[in-house]
Each structure stands twice: as structure tokens, then as C-alpha cells.
Amino acid sequence: MDMIYRNLIRSLLFSMDAEDAHNFVINFLGKYSFFAHLFQHRFVVKDERLHVTLQGMDFPNPVGIAAGFDKSADVLHVLPSLGFGFIEIGTITPLEQVGNPRPRIFRVPEDFALINRLGFNNQGAIAVQRKLERLVSENEFPKIPVGINMGKGRNTALEDATNDYLNVFERLYPFGNYFVVNVSSPNTPNLRELQNREFLTELVLALQSKNQEVKPLFIKIAPDLTLPQIDAIIQIVIEHKVSGIIATNTTISRDGLRWDVRQEGGLSGKPLRKKASEIIRHIYRSTGGRVPIIGVGGIFSAEDAYEKLTLGANLVQVYTGFVYEGSSLIKNINLGLLRLMENDGFKNIQEVIGIKNG
Numbered sequence: 001m002d003m004i005y006r007n008l009i010r011s012l013l014f015s016m017d018a019e020d021a022h023n024f025v026i027n028f029l030g031k032y033s034f035f036a037h038l039f040q041h042r043f044v045v046k047d048e049r050l051h052v053t054l055q056g057m058d059f060p061n062p063v064g065i066a067a068g069f070d071k072s073a074d075v076l077h078v079l080p081s082l083g084f085g086f087i088e089i090g091t092i093t094p095l096e097q098v099g100n101p102r103p104r105i106f107r108v109p110e111d112f113a114l115i116n117r118l119g120f121n122n123q124g125a126i127a128v129q130r131k132l133e134r135l136v137s138e139n140e141f142p143k144i145p146v147g148i149n150m151g152k153g154r155n156t157a158l159e160d161a162t163n164d165y166l167n168v169f170e171r172l173y174p175f176g177n178y179f180v181v182n183v184s185s186p187n188t189p190n191l192r193e194l195q196n197r198e199f200l201t202e203l204v205l206a207l208q209s210k211n212q213e214v215k216p217l218f219i220k221i222a223p224d225l226t227l228p229q230i231d232a233i234i235q236i237v238i239e240h241k242v243s244g245i246i247a248t249n250t251t252i253s254r255d256g257l258r259w260d261v262r263q264e265g266g267l268s269g270k271p272l273r274k275k276a277s278e279i280i281r282h283i284y285r286s287t288g289g290r291v292p293i294i295g296v297g298g299i300f301s302a303e304d305a306y307e308k309l310t311l312g313a314n315l316v317q318v319y320t321g322f323v324y325e326g327s328s329l330i331k332n333i334n335l336g337l338l339r340l341m342e343n344d345g346f347k348n349i350q351e352v353i354g355i356k357n358g
């Protein structure tokens with residue numbers, strides 16, 4: 001299957017514009033969801049040793065699909081059959097948005113990377129709410145944890161941003177197993193300023209007052225923050241009982257690319273791997289492992305996933321690796337994690353969290 005993807009399907013998809021290819025895959029998965037049974041048999045790895053419990057949620061394996069792949073919950077019902085242990089939809093804003101002008105996703109195949117400047121194109125919270133209601137009523141809502149990633153509208157002033165997050169949060173509250181405050185996308189002007197202490201404290205307080213700390217709430221951070229900025233966020237997380245940190249979003253840096261790709265946007269994939277791992281290491285080390293971490297950035301193999309887990313991530317997510325390697329990547333990561341765990345003498349994946357970060 002890996003060979004078929006690399007030689008045939010990937011060549012076909014990579015001959016298209018990157019966003020057309022993405023839409024093609026989403027349409028295919030949505031239309032042919034009856035293949036789900038077939039996918040399930042092929043891709044799902046069932047093994048108790050991969051099971052993770054975190055903040056009252058049960059994950060059959062630690063590998064999730066990162067935000068941005070299924071922004072408007074179009075294929076939420078099919079994604080579990082591709083072997084993921086959890087799914088994050090979004091980023092969702094209160095109103096529908098078209099995002100930036102196309103083209104706005106660029107492949108950098110030499111470096112196994114993507115650059116995107118989509119700008120939160122999504123169908124908006126009301127349309128997503130309807131879809132989620134239908135999935136529930138048709139008993140098609142995933143049985144694995146579903147995270148809902150929230151953002152602010154492009155034209156919403158920073159001072160009013162809290163209302164946007166509250167709007168999405170309240171509307172979609174019944175459906176999410178966890179929620180994510182996305183303050184780290186580089187493609188919505190000024191959004192990342194919400195990572196500043198004052199804005200973030202206000203935002204978190206507002207959400208927690210509606211939440212009563214019942215549903216897990218995560219903050220997704222940028223890899224371009226300085227360590228003192230990350231420390232300030234950690235403080236807010238601890239003080240206001242935020243459930244954890246998702247590290248990281250895409251980077252505005254072009255480090256790790258072999259030549260300068262002059263496209264604006266967030267860089268993801270292999271060039272991001274090390275930076276994201278360093279941030280995970282820092283958060284785990286400075287909190288003594290008390291703050292749960294979802295590690296994301298440049299995971300292309302079981303070894304990459306294991307690195308993030310052993311540095312302190314409780315769970316991991318993939319996006320760009322999935323684009324380059326295809327759906328067998330998730331199965332390969334899960335099978336590889338079992339092998340790596342066995343080699344190191346661990347009986348459960350939860351035992352490896354943070355072991356290389358003492």
C-alpha cells in the first residue's frame with residue numbers, strides 16, 4: 001500500500017494544485033464513505049498497549065489528525081477508519097470565511113514540507129453545528145475523541161476576539177470531547193498577539209467561566225515564541241486550569257529549508273520537527289510533566305512520534321506527513337510504536353512519556 005501511494009496516488013495528487021488535491025481527497029472520502037469498512041480493516045491497529053487516557057478521555061492510540069485537514073467536519077465520520085486515535089476539526093470561526101486568495105498552499109517536496117496561507121477558510125460554526133447534529137442523529141459521530149479547534153474571524157478586532165471564541169465554544173460545546181484555543185496561526189493578521197499574557201488570560205477566563213472546567217481546553221502555540229513567552233503561557237495554563245498545550249502550529253521561519261521559498265505563510269513538515277520537539281522538551285521539563293502536551297510538527301515515522309512522546313508529549317498529531325506518506329502512515333506509526341516500546345521494555349505507550357527528558 002505504501003508503494004502504491006508513493007508511486008501512483010501521490011504522483012496523481014502531486015500533479016494537481018495542492019489545494020485542488022486536498023479538496024479531491026476530502027470529496028473522495030466524503031462520497032465513498034462506504035469504503036470505510038475496507039479502510040478500517042486495512043488501517044486500524046487495535047492493541048491495548050497503545051491506549052492512552054488523558055483528562056478523562058480514552059484514546060485507542062496516541063496518533064491524531066491535526067487541525068486544518070478537516071476544517072468544517074466534512075469527513076469526520078470517515079477519519080476514524082483511517083486508523084487515527086483522535087480527530088481535531090477546525091479551525092472554526094463564528095461566520096463562514098473564504099480565506100486568502102488562491103493559490104495558498106505550496107508543496108516543497110525537496111524538504112518534505114508545505115507552506116500554507118489559507119487564512120481560516122471554513123464554513124463557520126452554524127454550518128458545522130448542523131453537520132455535527134446530523135452525524136449524532138445518524139449515529140455516525142466518531143467513537144474516538146473529537147477536538148474542536150476555534151479561531152477568531154479575520155475582521156474581528158483583537159479587543160473583540162474573546163466573543164468570537166465564546167461564540168464557537170458555546171455553539172459547538174455539546175459535540176467536542178476537547179476544545180482548542182488557536183492563537184497561533186500565522187495567516188490571520190495579529191492573531192498571534194493573543195498569545196500575550198493579557199489577551200490570553202482574558203480569553204481563557206471567559207472560556208473557563210462558561211466551561212466550569214468540565215471539558216478539556218487546550219491552547220495551541222506557535223513554534224516562533226521565545227522561551228520566556230512560552231513560560232508565560234505555561235503560567236496561565238497552570239493558574240487557570242487549562243488542560244494542556246498543543247505544540248506546535250506552523251512556523252514563519254524558513255530554517256531547515258534548503259533554499260529560500262518565497263511564499264508567505266506557515267511552514268509545516270520535516271523542517272519543523274526539531275523545533276516543535278524542543279518546545280515539547282521545554283514545556284515538559286519546566287513543568288515536571290504536570291501540563292499535558294499534544295505534540296505536533298514534522299512527524300513522518302514511528303521514530304518521529306516516539307521522539308515526541310519520549311520528550312514529554314502525551315499524544316501526537318500529524319498533517320504534512322499524512323500528505324506525503326498517505327494513510328498507511330498512521331498504521332505504520334502505530335505498529336512502529338509497538339516495536340519501539342517492546343525494544344525499550346515498556347508495556348504501555350503511556351510509560352514512555354517523558355522518559356528521555358529526565
Ligand SMILES: Cc1cc2nc3c(=O)[nH]c(=O)nc-3n(C[C@H](O)[C@H](O)[C@H](O)COP(=O)(O)O)c2cc1C
Pocket residue numbers: 066067068069071090091105114116118120149182185220248249250268269270272296297298299317318319320321
Ligand atoms: C494546509 C494546512 C492547514 C492548516 N490549518 C490549520 C488550522 O486551521 N488550524 C490549526 O490550528 N492548525 C492548522 N494547521 C497546522 C497543523 O495543524 C499543524 O500544527 C502543523 O502543520 C504542524 O504539523 P505537521 O508538520 O505534521 O504538518 C494547518 C496545516 C496545514 C499544512
